């Protein structure tokens with residue numbers, strides 16, 4: 001038998017049929033749905049169809065939900081309320097599970113899936129959202145799709161795909177204190193570029209990756225799309241099994257034992273060949289911060305800003321000049337000289353319990369700097385409950401942070417939670433695009449501890465100078 | 469959606485690399501229904517700058533877009549395709565795309581043409597020199613003919629080509645395989661992992 005990668009094993013197991021032109025019809029095990037999916041249900045209705053396999057569909061509202069109330073009727077904006085209500089209606093009509101706003105399991109769809117045990121190794125999982133790559137952290141093949149494809153999956157439980165190429169990114173070594181999964185992925189994107197993995201499914205490997213917790217792996221895989229990757233995956237191991245065991249939708253009893261046995265066989269064969277290999281040194285990674293409007297514009301926090309004039313490639317120079325103008329930057333200035341107006345800790349990248357703990361460790365006994373507004377938005381209702389059980393909310397509140405309800409919130413601001421033009425925001429989310437957090441808003445991406453440090457210092461700060 | 473076969477038009481250049489779908493369609497318009505004219509929201513924020521290409525009268529009706537590397541990366545929002553389509557754009561020519569955008573495009577009658585960077589650069593230069601310079605995109609022969617008459621071949625997935633040429637309803641097509649899907653489901657049972 002020829003050696004196979006983990007991706008190939010999962011792909012092969014999900015082939016319904018293959019066309020001569022190279023298109024494969026793949027079967028979808030899990031379909032996650034959020035409150036931005038209304039157009040897909042409209043397309044289905046137009047054809048007189050109903051969801052084919054409602055037992056494989058799980059929904060939760062996240063993009064349009066407020067983070068100061070759990071009452072749908074209290075959402076003042078008609079458009080936002082309409083999106084949340086239409087998800088409720090589509091779930092009722094389609095007969096699939098909904099973790100609604102008052103359900104104790106609600107949250108950002110990419111936090112909820114793994115947390116509820118819905119995401120499992122070996123699955124093919126899709127969602128109408130680009131950060132579906134997150135779920136690959138458990139050894140699933142998971143990728144984001146557009147609305148027409150969502151309608152296609154609803155109606156047929158399948159998807160046409162052309163087989164992507166495989167890219168293995170190996171990070172060996174021990175991460176230095178203060179360096180997290182967020183820094184690893186920002187370092188990877190800075191190294192290979194925002195289109196560095198376009199056309200590929202990434203498998204992350206190496207001792208630095210295996211050493212990450214499940215939460216860390218979820219952060220890592222989440223931003224695979226920011227490198228252009230179709231999906232990102234980590235082979236399931238003891239960390240994965242320990243994380244999954246006992247979760248609501250995880251197999252139980254004898255089923256669990258059989259599942260773990262199957263999951264162990266998923267890892268890429270030792271002599272499997274990847275289309276491309278990238279090797280990076282984990283020992284050399286520093287806490288990272290982005291300065292520009294692409295996640296590839298990331299530097300170690302103690303670096304100086306580059307000089308756009310010095311960029312040899314004219315296209316790159318022009319792009320850098322545009323980013324400097326938008327972001328209000330001075331060439332050669334220290335990253336740590338940049339003052340922040342707001343801080344956002346949350347999102348499907350860094351809204352998990354470990355992220356809350358890391359931020360709280362910095363916030364404990366300190367105060368948010370004068371003039372800075374700092375929000376902590378848990379990624380899900382269970383994360384919020386767990387954090388409160390550990391007293392983290394009290395630490396944040398005592399330090400002057402706001403402690404909010406679960407949702408996407410300021411990552412994208414589709415619920416209206418955005419900054420004002422010119423504000424500089426330290427954010428733990430995944431995109432520093434122009435206007436992502438509101439027109440004219442300047443976003444710097446970093447880890448939760450770094451964002452908390454920026455909140456208390458009032459400017460971008462090297463976490464390595466602070467005792468947790 | 470209209471079928472795509474061949475198109476001759478001038479082109480509007482958005483030359484910067486990594487133009488993301490948040491730029492093409494800002495998030496605050498994501499809750500609008502599909503039958504809303506999404507052309508209104510196309511590059512809504514970037515358009516505030518007077519010198520943005522879309523504001524040039526000659527380029528307002530261009531049906532071809534010339535893009536930089538990694539055009540339309542980022543968010544999976546199909547609304548970005550709808551914005552281009554409703555504005556009248558039927559083809560984009562760029563060195564590379566965000567994966568999900570390219571997939572969304574062919575399902576909505578928008579052709580994403582991939583050409584080498586040097587060729588795209590030359591088309592952008594020709595368009596900047598003469599905003600009315602005509603470019604022809606021909607899907608059956610998989611060619612782009614530049615204003616100088618030079619013909620450039622492009623590759624496209626055969627299934628995607630067919631979807632565009634026939635304005636194929638992919639879901640209806642897939643459901644002709646309903647028996648294969650049912651057989652697969654019987655074989656795997658409840659779980660498949």
Ligand code: SF4
Pocket residue numbers: 062063108109110129131347348349407408411412429430
């Ligand atoms: S948290 Fe941000 S990136 Fe994640 S699903 Fe929500 S809007 Fe998208």
